[in-house]
Amino acid sequence: MLYKHFHNRTNIGNSTQYDVPTQPGSKAYPRFEAITLPESARIATSLSDVLERRNSSEAFGSATVFATKALATLLFHSVGVREDGKRMRPSGGASYPLECYVVANRIENVASGIYHYNTKHTLERLIGEEGMQNFMDLLVYDFTKDAACYLIFTAVWGRAYDRYRDVCYRIAWAEAGHAMQNALLAATALKVNARPLIGFFNDKLDVLLDIDKDDENALYVLALSV
Numbered sequence: 001m002l003y004k005h006f007h008n009r010t011n012i013g014n015s016t017q018y019d020v021p022t023q024p025g026s027k028a029y030p031r032f033e034a035i036t037l038p039e040s041a042r043i044a045t046s047l048s049d050v051l052e053r054r055n056s057s058e059a060f061g062s063a064t065v066f067a068t069k070a071l072a073t074l075l076f077h078s079v080g081v082r083e084d085g086k087r088m089r090p091s092g093g094a095s096y097p098l099e100c101y102v103v104a105n106r107i108e109n110v111a112s113g114i115y116h117y118n119t120k121h122t123l124e125r126l127i128g129e130e131g132m133q134n135f136m137d138l139l140v141y142d143f144t145k146d147a148a149c150y151l152i153f154t155a156v157w158g159r160a161y162d163r164y165r166d167v168c169y170r171i172a173w174a175e176a177g178h179a180m181q182n183a184l185l186a187a188t189a190l191k192v193n194a195r196p197l198i199g200f201f202n203d204k205l206d207v208l209l210d211i212d213k214d215d216e217n218a219l220y221v222l223a224l225s226v
C-alpha cells in the first residue's frame with residue numbers, strides 16, 4: 001500500500017529543513033502571443049449561498065460560448081495575484097508551486113487552443129486548435145469532454161522541494177485543493193457548470209503541455225461550461 005508508505009515517509013519532521021528558503025515563482029512564456037484578460041468582476045453573492053448551491057455538474061456539451069469576463073473572474077479568484085501582491089489561496093511556506101493552464105474550447109474572443117495563465121492576468125497561447133482533440137482524448141469520462149473550457153492545475157515541485165523534500169507533494173495537493181475550491185465557488189456564483197476531475201491521463205497531459213515532467217506535473221483539472 002503505497003499511500004501508507006507515502007504518508008509515513010512524508011512526515012514533516014523527517015526531512016524538512018526550515019533554514020532553507022522556498023523558491024516561489026511564476027512561469028511566463030514571453031515568446032508566445034499573449035491576450036490580456038478583462039479585469040475580474042467582484043462577486044457579491046454570499047458565501048453561504050454558493051456553498052449551499054455548489055455541485056458537480058454533468059452538463060458540458062452545450063454550444064454556448066463562455067464569456068471572457070467570467071473566465072477572467074474565475075481565474076483571478078482561483079489563481080490570481082491581488083493588488084497587495086498576495087494570492088487568493090494559502091500555500092505551504094508561501095512556495096506557490098501551482099501553475100494554471102487554460103484549455104479554451106469555446107471562449108468568447110479567445111481562439112481555440114491551450115494557454116498558460118500568466119499571473120499578470122494574461123493568457124499565453126502555447127498550442128493552437130490542433131491540441132484540442134488531443135486534450136479531449138486524454139479525459140477518461142466521455143461526459144466530461146467538450147466543455148467550453150478547462151483549467152489545468154500543475155505543480156512545479158522545485159519551488160517547495162529544497163525546504164520540504166517529499167512533503168512538497170502534500171503541499172502542492174493541498175494548494176491545488178484551495179485553488180480548485182476557490183474556482184468552484186466562483187463558478188457557482190457566476191452560474192457556470194463546473195466539475196473537478198482527476199479522471200485524465202496525467203502523463204499524456206504532461207506531454208501535451210510540453211512541461212518538463214521531472215519538475216512539473218499536471219495534478220487536477222476543472223471542466224467548465226455554461
Ligand SMILES: Cc1cc2nc3c(=O)[nH]c(=O)nc-3n(C[C@H](O)[C@H](O)[C@H](O)COP(=O)(O)O)c2cc1C
Pocket residue numbers: 054055056057141144195196197198199200
Ligand atoms: C479529488 C476529486 C476528483 C474528482 N474527479 C472526478 C472525475 O475524474 N470525474 C468526475 O466525473 N467527477 C470527479 N469528481 C467529482 C465527484 O464525483 C463529485 O464531487 C462527487 O460525486 C460529489 O458530488 P458533488 O460535487 O456534486 O457534491 C472529483 C471530485 C474530487 C474532489
